[in-house]
Each structure stands twice: as structure tokens, then as C-alpha cells.
Amino acid sequence: MSGMNFLERLLDGGAVEWKPLGEVAKIQRGRRLVKSELEEVGKYAVFQNCMTPLGYYHESNAKSDTTFIISAGAAGEIGYSDVDFWAADDVYYFLTPENLKSKFLYYFLLTQQTKILGQVRRASVPRLSKTAFEKIPLPIPCPDNPDRSLAIQAEIVRILDTFTALTAELTAELTAEISDRKKQYNYYRDRLLTFEKGEAEWKTLGEVALDFGRGKSKHRPRNDPKLYGGNTPFIQTGDIRNASHIIETYSQTYSEIGLKQSKLWSKGTLCITIAANIAETSILGFDACFPDSVIGFVANPEKTTSGYVEYLLSSLKTKLEEMGQGSAQSNINMGTFENLRLPFPPLAEQVRIASLLDKFDTLTHSISEGLPREIALRQKQYEYYRDLLLSFPPPLTLP
Numbered sequence: 001m002s003g004m005n006f007l008e009r010l011l012d013g014g015a016v017e018w019k020p021l022g023e024v025a026k027i028q029r030g031r032r033l034v035k036s037e038l039e040e041v042g043k044y045a046v047f048q049n050c051m052t053p054l055g056y057y058h059e060s061n062a063k064s065d066t067t068f069i070i071s072a073g074a075a076g077e078i079g080y081s082d083v084d085f086w087a088a089d090d091v092y093y094f095l096t097p098e099n100l101k102s103k104f105l106y107y108f109l110l111t112q113q114t115k116i117l118g119q120v121r122r123a124s125v126p127r128l129s130k131t132a133f134e135k136i137p138l139p140i141p142c143p144d145n146p147d148r149s150l151a152i153q154a155e156i157v158r159i160l161d162t163f164t165a166l167t168a169e170l171t172a173e174l175t176a177e178i179s180d181r182k183k184q185y186n187y188y189r190d191r192l193l194t195f196e197k198g199e200a201e202w203k204t205l206g207e208v209a210l211d212f213g214r215g216k217s218k219h220r221p222r223n224d225p226k227l228y229g230g231n232t233p234f235i236q237t238g239d240i241r242n243a244s245h246i247i248e249t250y251s252q253t254y255s256e257i258g259l260k261q262s263k264l265w266s267k268g269t270l271c272i273t274i275a276a277n278i279a280e281t282s283i284l285g286f287d288a289c290f291p292d293s294v295i296g297f298v299a300n301p302e303k304t305t306s307g308y309v310e311y312l313l314s315s316l317k318t319k320l321e322e323m324g325q326g327s328a329q330s331n332i333n334m335g336t337f338e339n340l341r342l343p344f345p346p347l348a349e350q351v352r353i354a355s356l357l358d359k360f361d362t363l364t365h366s367i368s369e370g371l372p373r374e375i376a377l378r379q380k381q382y383e384y385y386r387d388l389l390l391s392f393p394p395p396l397t398l399p
Helices: 003-011 102-111 113-117 146-192 237-242 256-260 306-315 317-323 334-339 347-389
Strands: 016-020 026-029 044-047 055-057 066-070 078-081 091-095 137-141 201-204 209-214 228-233 270-273 281-284 294-299 341-344
Touching: 003 146, 066 102, 078 102, 102 113, 102 137, 102 146, 102 347, 137 146, 146 306, 146 347, 209 334, 228 256, 237 270, 237 281, 270 306, 281 306, 294 306, 306 317, 306 341, 306 347
Parallel strands: none
Antiparallel strands: 016 137, 026 091, 044 055, 066 078, 066 091, 201 341, 209 294, 270 281, 270 294
């Protein structure tokens, strides 16, 4: 049954009156609390410029069952509280009359959020004025029969509460599934890369490489426009972080001038970040240049593979990140990787391990990419049915 048919059943021929929001509900602005008045733990949450409480206070100025809008910072965000709270001065909250359920208002305003967000003034601090939403037309079903009107509103709220809970439960389950699969993958990877005494030789990366060193970007300033816009891919730390095992895309290219002052690394080179995003690793899927914030490792095919080394380094990522902390921008030097000794079993065993992890990595990333898409689809589905349930027949002329 469509949303309109459902509404028609609920209304059963009853009228719908549309009135400006400000004429139906009283819009109240909160009162500011200074930082010294806030408490880390208290009875009442204080909402200021986002949906996360700024702190707590021993008094409340807004009752339970209240809808509110943030007017600065996360301006345009719409909230609802089923407990008493303190609304600070960047919060507008609604005092609803007896013929309007506050949570019905909340769900309806969510259908108008895109319009409300479009009225936010984008400055150093985003702001929303009361005039941006006080004239929004609000539907009141069966205005001449308050009891029936409230019953209709209550039924819509009940359905949307149920749908909200189911969507939240599904999202939590899918999120947990992603986390569990990543933990399972890390456990399996670390077990495969743990060797008993005598099963592997411990060598430095330089001992198993044909080429091993930092990328080059000698020209200054580095943002000189004449360095860019050619045909040579120029890989940066973000490209490595965002890739899944193999770097298949890039966001910047070098010109002939850029290429001459850099170094071209071959397809199959393992890229290792040493600044900003420490110890992120991925393998070039094409010939490319990269700056000195990235180390290139070209495996000696008689001793190892880039894939095996990448899995080794990914298993040590947390330790390597810790080694790079302590400065304004996290970084780690080339010497750390030059002195790092890693386990290298016979080449055939390395290939077997990398092959197993490739399969597991493909499966894990498929789940990790698929589940967020599923979460997004479920959220869109929820919003679609919410909007449909609140699609009351519009008036011939909006107020």
C-alpha cells in the first residue's frame, strides 16, 4: 500500500489545514550558559551548537518531549529529546499546543531539513535565523476534531518510531559486522606472518630490494603550476591511503618539467607513506612518480614480492604509527625502514601466504565496501517512507 493510500485511510475524508510553523508552535530561544557553569556530569544535558551535549547543568529550561533546531555551528540540525534538557542560546525549541504532538513536528521537520539547511548562512560560524523556518507550512490533519487529529499524528509517530528503531538496529548490526570482519582479517594475517625459530630469515628491506628509497620532488615551490597537468601520474599520500592494496586511480599528474625533477617508479612498486599518514601501504598499478613523503620498494623477485612485504608492513602499522607520533605533524624517517628487520621464509612460502591473504583481503574489502552501501541504502529507504508518510495533500495556495 502506498504512503498516500495509507494517509487517505487515516484521514478518511478528513481535511488537512496548513499553517506557518510560527503560528502553530511557539518558537523559544535558549539561554546561554558560560563555560564555568557547565558540569562534566549532571542531571540535564546542555545543547549548544550540535547534537552532542556541550556539558551538563543542574537545571533545565526545556521539558521532555521537545523538538529543537540548532542555529549555529551544526546549524539546521533537528533534534528531539524525550527527557528534560537545557537549551543554550544557539538552540531554538518549540512549545507545541495541545493539538500538535511534538514528535510529529520533529518527523515533519526532518522532511524539510534540506530546505532548512539551504537557509544556513555560511560564514566563519554557520548560522540559521528563526525566519528561515518559522514560515514553513505545517500540516494539521482534521483540525476541527482535535482528538482524531492527535490520533492520526500518534499513529504516524508510532510507525516512524518503529521504523527508526529497526533502521538503527540494522545499522548497528552491519557496523559491528564490518568491525568483526576486519578483526578476523587482522588476526588471520598476523597468524600467517608469525614464524617459529628457523622458519624464516630476518632481513632488512634493503637486502631484499632491487630499489629502495624515497620519492623525489626537488623543485621549489612544490605547488608551482608548471610541474603539473601532464601525462605522468603523480601519487600522493592520500592516494595511497585510499587505495585497496593496488593503486588504481590518481588525482594529480606531472608535466614533462615535473617528471624531469622527480623519479618515475615502475608498476608493482610498493609505496610506503612516512609523513602525515604513517605506514600506509599500497602497490602501484601503473608507472608513477611520488614525493619524498613516500618510500618506494621494488622487490627483488628472487627474494620476495611486493605483496608479501606489504602484508608484513600492514601487520606492523600500529607500531610504526606510534614511532611517528610526538611532533606537530606525524612523520617517520627513512632510517626506521632501513633498519627494520622482517621475517622472510622461503620464496615459495611467501607467495603462498600472499596468495591466501589476497583472497581474504578481497573478501574483507568486499564486505567493508558493501555493508556501508547497504547502510546508506537502508537510511535512504527510511527517509523515503518517512517522507511518504508525511506527504499530506498540499493546499491550493501555501500560506
